[in-house]
Every structure is written in structure tokens, then in C-alpha cells.
Amino acid sequence: MKVSIIGAGNVGATCAEVIANRGIASEVVLVDIVEGYAEGKAMDIMQCAATSGFDTVVSGSTNDYSKTANSNVVVVTSGIPRKPGMTREELIGTNAAIVKTVIESALKFSKDAIFVIVTNPLDTMALAALKITGLPKNRIIGMGGALDSSRFRYFLSQKFQKPMADVEGLVIGGHGDTTMIPLTRFATYKGVPFSEFASEQDLEEVAKQTMVGGATLTKLLGTSAWYAPGASVSYIVDCILNDRKKMVPCSAFLQGEYGVKDLFIGVPCILGKNGIESIVEFNLNDAEKAKFNASVEAILETNKGLTNFLG
Numbered sequence: 001m002k003v004s005i006i007g008a009g010n011v012g013a014t015c016a017e018v019i020a021n022r023g024i025a026s027e028v029v030l031v032d033i034v035e036g037y038a039e040g041k042a043m044d045i046m047q048c049a050a051t052s053g054f055d056t057v058v059s060g061s062t063n064d065y066s067k068t069a070n071s072n073v074v075v076v077t078s079g080i081p082r083k084p085g086m087t088r089e090e091l092i093g094t095n096a097a098i099v100k101t102v103i104e105s106a107l108k109f110s111k112d113a114i115f116v117i118v119t120n121p122l123d124t125m126a127l128a129a130l131k132i133t134g135l136p137k138n139r140i141i142g143m144g145g146a147l148d149s150s151r152f153r154y155f156l157s158q159k160f161q162k163p164m165a166d167v168e169g170l171v172i173g174g175h176g177d178t179t180m181i182p183l184t185r186f187a188t189y190k191g192v193p194f195s196e197f198a199s200e201q202d203l204e205e206v207a208k209q210t211m212v213g214g215a216t217l218t219k220l221l222g223t224s225a226w227y228a229p230g231a232s233v234s235y236i237v238d239c240i241l242n243d244r245k246k247m248v249p250c251s252a253f254l255q256g257e258y259g260v261k262d263l264f265i266g267v268p269c270i271l272g273k274n275g276i277e278s279i280v281e282f283n284l285n286d287a288e289k290a291k292f293n294a295s296v297e298a299i300l301e302t303n304k305g306l307t308n309f310l311g
């Protein structure tokens, strides 16, 4: 199985490294616009193979998309990350143009691929990918909720001092500081809802930490995060290549689900060899529905910025 990752920066290279280390694909091709950069990252990763013991072949290419031919999955991580104090939405001007070029180039060589979009602003870039490729909606997946849910589980585990593996939690909505919706009502510790033993105030605090999880790391690092994002993308790639049928919150193109049409937003998805195989509709209460609707409105507003690029 072959995965191409366009953008060999922090997230792209981390994703390649995790895929190789976990043996998720037999071949990974990294592509970048900067001369020699993808080749260098690939060589560095390959020099782990002898000691880490993996068989995946990772190679790099400067803008030569013929090397990506016949990929099963194409991951799009090209584009600028935010700096401290910025929102993801502010990246649209630069990133929409980059996403358009790289997707057009990758699609020429991999007409059957499933595209996993990572570049921010995520939900809007996923919509751009759908419009640019004209692919069926199951083959465009926005990676946001997998990462946000992983952060939610981390903050729950920290706050309530529970092992992360015993904690479940899902984040839906937009992949934005104010549009994310950590579903505290559905969060559980070993099957027991946190709401049965934790105060509403504590859960609200965890939800707030989760929503600004990316901004917090951007402030600490001076650029946005990459380890958890790279691992989350690899998790999605694994679900596709190995037909896992796992439920993962992803940005998906809704066609009536959750009462929404023609918009990418984070919802629980079943991922398998066909990409998004179905969307799971949770029974949201009025407060959750109100948050979801506000998230939809915010994404619609950001999507207006695409008209300059896509018409």
C-alpha cells in the first residue's frame, strides 16, 4: 500500500515516520516544494529503519508528482502553520492557493486515491479539496476531530487522574479555537460517564483547555504542533488502508446529516477502505445542537474566503 504526503514539514514528516514505524504502509512518498527538503526528511527517516526495525520504504521528491503515482492515500500537509496569537482561519489566503496546486498535481497521478486534508483552516480546506477534485465525498477526509479528541482524552486523564486508555471522549464541530465541541456528556471513564462523578465546572474547564489545545501549543512552541497531529493523521491512514471500520471524528461533507448540507464539519465517521463509509448521528441535546449550529455558521463565514480561489 502506498501513501503520499504532500508537505514534508513538521506534520508531514512526523506522519511519515509514524506510518513507517508502525508498518501501516509499504511505501511512503514525501513531496515538498523546497529543493531537497523531502529527500532529506525521507533519508533521515530511512536511517531509523535498521535500529527501529521497519520495512516501509520512505522516499522524497522535490515537486515531482510522478513519484506519487498510484497512491492509495494522499495526505495534504503543505501550507503555512500559524504563529502565536493567530487563528487558523487567518491562514486561508496563503493556504488555499497551495492546497489547490498540490491537489491538482497529486490527483493527476492517483485518480483512485483517498485524500486526507490536514492544512488549515481545516474544514474550509477540505471543502476546497472536494471542489477542486470533484471526487465523491467519501474520498475527502478532513483531519481535525481525531486530534481534538485525543487532546480531550489527554486533558480528561490529567484532570481526573485516570489512565488515558480508560478514558473515552469525542470532539465534533469545526477544527477552530471557538468552533470545536468537546462532547463532555458522552465522555466516559471505563464506560461510566464523567458527568456522574465530576462537576460540571471541572468538565467545562477540560472542554475549554481542549478547544484551545492547538493555540496553547503554538504559544509554547512558536509554531503549531506536530507530534499529535502526525500521529492522528497516521491513525486515519491506518483505518483506511487496513479497513478498520473504526469510529473517528473527521471533517466530512454533510448532505443532510445533523441537519446540515454542503459543508465540511467534524462529525463521528466510520473509516474503512472506502474512506468515510458512514456518518454516525449522535442524539445531541438542545445545548449541543446550539453549539453545532454556531460552529456551522462560523465555518460558512470562513468558507466565503474561498471564492477568490475557486470562484
Ligand SMILES: NC(=O)c1ccc[n+]([C@@H]2O[C@H](COP(=O)([O-])OP(=O)(O)OC[C@H]3O[C@@H](n4cnc5c(N)ncnc54)[C@H](O)[C@@H]3O)[C@@H](O)[C@H]2O)c1
Binding pocket: 006, 007, 008, 009, 010, 011, 012, 031, 032, 033, 034, 037, 077, 078, 079, 080, 081, 082, 091, 095, 098, 101, 102, 117, 118, 119, 120, 122, 143, 144, 147, 175, 223, 224, 225, 226, 229
Ligand atoms: N488539521 C490539523 O489538525 C492540523 C494539525 C497541525 C497542523 N496543521 C496544519 O498543517 C499545515 C502544515 O503544518 P506544519 O507544522 O507541518 O508546517 P511546516 O511549515 O513545518 O510544513 C509545511 C510544509 O509545506 C511545504 N509546502 C509549502 N508549499 C508547498 C507546495 N506548494 N508544495 C509542496 N510543499 C509545500 C513547505 O515547504 C513546508 O515544508 C499548516 O497549515 C498547519 O496549520 C493542521
Ligand SMILES: O=C(O)C[C@H](O)C(=O)O
Binding pocket: 081, 082, 088, 120, 147, 175, 213, 214, 215, 218, 224, 225, 229
Ligand atoms: O493549532 C494549529 O494551528 C495547528 C493544528 O490545527 C492543531 O490543532 O494543532
